[in-house]
Amino acid sequence: MKNKLRALGRSFLLDVGLRGKLLCIFFLLLVLPLGVFTLYAFHRINTVIEEQTYSAAQKAFDDTHTAVEDLLGRLTQVADVLTMDPSLYALAASDSTDTTYIQRLEDRDRISTTFTYLRSMSGVDRIRLYVSNAYPYTNSADIVSLDSVQDSEWFRSFREGSVVCWFGPADFADQPESEQGWYSLMRLIYDPSHVQEPLAILRVDISAERVDAAVSRSTITRNGTVLLLDGGEVLSASSADRAETLSSSMPASAAGWVEVDTPQGPCRAQTVALENCGWTLAAALPRDDIFRTSRKLRLEMLVVVVVLAAASYFLAYRLSQSITRRLYRLNDTMHAVELGDVYARVTPQGRDEIGQLMHSFSNMMTRIDTLMDEKLEQGQQIKALELKALQAQINPHFLYNTLDSIAWMCEQGRNADAVNMVHALARLFRISISRGHELIPVAREIEHAESYLQIQKYRYKNQFTYAFDVDPECLEYLCNKITLQPIIENAINHGLDLMVEEGHIDVQVKQDGGDIVFRVIDNGVGMSGEQIEAVLQRGPSDRTGIGIKNVNDRLKIYFGRQYGLHITSELDEGTCVELRMPKVREGEYETK
Secondary structure (H helix, E strand, C coil), X not given: CHHHHHHHXXXXXXXXXXXXXXXXXXXXXXXXXXXXXXHHHHHHHHHHHHXXXXXXXXXXXXXXXXXXXXXXXXXXXXXXXXXXXXXXXXXXXXXXXCCCHHHHHXXXXXXXXXXXXXXXXXXXXXXXXXXXXXXXXXXXXXXXXXXXXXXXXXXXXXXXXXXXXXXXXXXXXXXXXXXXCEEEEEEEEEECCXXXXXXXXXXXXXXXXXXXXXXXXXXXXXCCEEEEEECCEEEEECXXXXXXXXXXXXCCCEEXXXXXXXXXXXXXXXXXXXXXXXXXXXXXXXHHHHCHHHHHHXXXXXXXXXXXXXXXXXXXXXXXXXXXXXXXXXXXXXXXXXXXXXXXXXXXXXXXXXXXXXXXXXXXXXXXXXXXXXXXXXXXXXXXXXXXXXXXXXXXXXXXXXXXXXHHHHHCCCHHHHHHHHHHHXXXXXXXXXXXXXXXXXXXXXXXXXXXXHHHHHHCCCCEEEEEEECHHHCCCEEECCCHHHHHHHHHHHXXXXXXXXXXXXXXXXXXXXXXXXXXXXXXXXXCHHHHXXXXXXCCCCCCCCCHHHHHHHHHHHHCCCCEEEEEEECCCEEEEEEEEECECCCCCCCC
């Protein structure tokens, strides 16, 4: 792993462009620290905002708890005061047969005055005393007969419950509308002389609107919800839409904020039991609300950081571009020179090190131009001399043997054959001279090869046959002179000379795209791979005339390294020599 990292670092230092290195350095020195600082700031912002959100939510929840408990506590206080009032017991225990009407009115007025005073002092909204049907003071708003509530749901629940009961608005759903909007404390009043015998029911009420207002008095978060619960029943909620779905998910008891899953998503919740009534006050904070501010601030910071990073990166890019532009121009120019454009130049700019480098390169190329001109002139001279030397390598033995054959024909009286052989030799030398031109039409080269084959057929006494297959469209192109004759000579001397049966030579000239392809095919003894290599490497000899290597070298000198000849052969099967040269028309190449 360590070696891979070292190799990666070395590759970066050596292979990455200068502009890329400058931008990477900028990234490491500016963008990376800025990014690390931004991540740290994000973390700190999340932490601080979360703490502040919980602190504000806790304060709001505590305020709500205090307000609700204060309202409900007033009911307990008033009930406690009244249960200590002897006049209440005296009124509840009075008998209509033992009191006069005036006494009953005085008792009623006295208890009504007490209720009114307590309402004004304590802040409760209503105090009511429910008495039995025989009670003589039921014609007052403060004293009501039990007969009017005998069939109510709350009365049945109270009768089956304890001495003190708490009721919410939902418990009065079967009552008239004016009797539904109350939070009530109900307490039994017993006869002091008979503690097991209830005399009346004391009811202390506070308006549901006041309790609802206290529950909703503080907005914990945008979607935070405060619930007043009686077990799993919602008595009041700051948001009625979310109350039912949240009530079942609230923990039974949680001294601090705990994580809970609700149908509305993950929330932080806290519950607290209210004194005396046994109800629970709960609060739920959606997790999204807790981090909403931090997300907004984080997004703003991210936008600022991205804008700053983009602006800085743009400035760094422009700066690196101004530094590297001249280097890239110099590099492009050097690359063009490397690809062969020796006339590519760069104009020096500036006096710094880069400008000095450009100036030095310009001077170097000027000097190279001078040297190349001199070298080109020398090369042209050498090329001309090489071509002339190659063309001059005509085998004198061929001329000697041909003249000897002509003399022998004359002695044998074969004058007609001797004349034909002399004419063929004349055509051969006339085409070979070609007024000093190196390139001749393909038609003339075919004529030259045919004259040579005629001479050799006379010499070998018709021991072989030959045939030409020439594409007529190839005849107008130019080719190197004396190209086919060395190949045919090699086919006769090495391929057919050792054969017992009659030999045959095919000469083909075809087009192949932008090239002309010559093929000389014989059915001779063939050659091994080593023999092919030797033929391509050795120079002229007594039996090879100008030589195959000579022909190959001439083609490469004149047309380029991609041209030349290729030999394929199999022993006892024959040999195929293929020559390839470009299609050349008059005037396209030098003719001397």
